[in-house]
Amino acid sequence: MKNIAFILVTVFFGFGINAQSLQSFGLKGNVKSIAEELKICSNRYGKAQTKDCSSLTSEKQFTKEGYLLENKNSLEFEGITREKVEIPTGWLETVYIEEDGLKIKIGEDYYNKENLITKTFFVNESGAVDRVKEYFYDEKGIKIKTEEVAHVDDVKEKTIFFYDEYGSFSGFEIYRDDVLSDQGKFDVTYELDEKGNWVQSIVITEFSTDIHNRTITYY
Numbered sequence: 567m568k569n570i571a572f573i574l575v576t577v578f579f580g581f582g583i584n585a586q587s588l589q590s591f592g593l594k595g596n597v598k599s600i601a602e603e604l605k606i607c608s609n610r611y612g613k614a615q616t617k618d619c620s621s622l623t624s625e626k627q628f629t630k631e632g633y634l635l636e637n638k639n640s641l642e643f644e645g646i647t648r649e650k651v652e653i654p655t656g657w658l659e660t661v662y663i664e665e666d667g668l669k670i671k672i673g674e675d676y677y678n679k680e681n682l683i684t685k686t687f688f689v690n691e692s693g694a695v696d697r698v699k700e701y702f703y704d705e706k707g708i709k710i711k712t713e714e715v716a717h718v719d720d721v722k723e724k725t726i727f728f729y730d731e732y733g734s735f736s737g738f739e740i741y742r743d744d745v746l747s748d749q750g751k752f753d754v755t756y757e758l759d760e761k762g763n764w765v766q767s768i769v770i771t772e773f774s775t776d777i778h779n780r781t782i783t784y785y
Contacts (some may be wrong), residue, residue: 577618584633584680586633586680587632587633587681587707587783588628588633588708588759589632589706589708590682590703590707590708590709590734591626591634591707591708591733592706592708592731592732592760593782594762595761595762595763595784596631596632596762596784596785597625597628597763597782597783597784597785598628598784598785599625599626599627599628599782599783600625600626600780600781600782600785601623601624601625601780601781601783602623602624602625602716602778602780602781603621603622603623603778603779604621604622604623604776604777604778605620605621605623605711605776605779606619606620606621606774606775607619607774607775607776607777607779608774608775609655610641623736623780624725626642626711639727645663645664645665646661646662646663647661647662647663647664647669648660648661648662649662650677655676655679655680656676656677656679656680656684657676657677657681658674658675658676658679659675659676659677660673660674660675660676661672661673661675664748670783671689671693672688672689673686673687673688673689674686674687674689681770682701682702682703682705682707684698684701685698685700685701686698686699686701686738694718696715696716697713697714697715697716698714699713699715700712700713700714700752701711708729708731708732708733708768709729709733710728710729710730711726711728712724712726712727713725713727714726714727720740720748721742721743722742722743722744723741723742724740724741724742724744725739725740726738726739726740726741727740728751730754731768732754732756732764733767734754734764734778735752735765735769736752736753736754737749737750737751737752738750750771752769752771753769754767754768754769755767755768755769759782761782761784763780764780764783764784765779765780765781766778766779766780
């Protein structure tokens with residue numbers, strides 16, 4: 567089975583921002599900010615694991631009107647810049663990285679008119695697109711599925727990520743040349759606050775115990 571820790575890092579702390587409003591994040595109440603920590607720990611210690619954990623952090627800030635104001639991600643590399651312009655279908659955000667004084671394009675994110683990301687093109691060192699990712703949402707704007715297609719050694723690899731009613735990663739399927747080669751489904755245990763927003767989620771797999779903590783501040 568594919569390394570679940572790597573998948574969790576990818577879906578929780580990916581470079582693209584998949585939602586823009588409190589509703590599309592599945593949040594209730596007048597949220598001001600969310601400080602997050604993802605701890606990926608050895609599964610032999612179970613839920614009480616406190617040793618041998620790797621830790622990643624992220625912080626989101628929202629306006630009083632309920633829109634994403636700022637996102638600080640511990641995985642965002644230094645030198646990354648973004649330029650977002652309006653287009654007829656919504657917005658186009660071009661992602662660059664600066665290396666040795668050069669500004670190099672590494673991706674394009676397309677957003678619809680509701681400011682939800684719909685498609686990402688990943689650009690390799692030669693300037694060609696080598697991966698494409700599409701995003702799918704329910705009627706509330708909560709992400710329910712993503713599909714990523716890449717070509718590896720002349721093999722078409724398609725990875726589908728599934729998300730639950732809270733927008734949390736809950737399973738995946740991997741197809742190679744349209745044949746299912748790997749899959750996984752996970753039950754997520756939640757602890758909720760008085761507003762009904764989750765402040766801790768736990769996923770236990772054969773590889774690790776993954777604990778995602780959130781500190782939510784309200785206006």
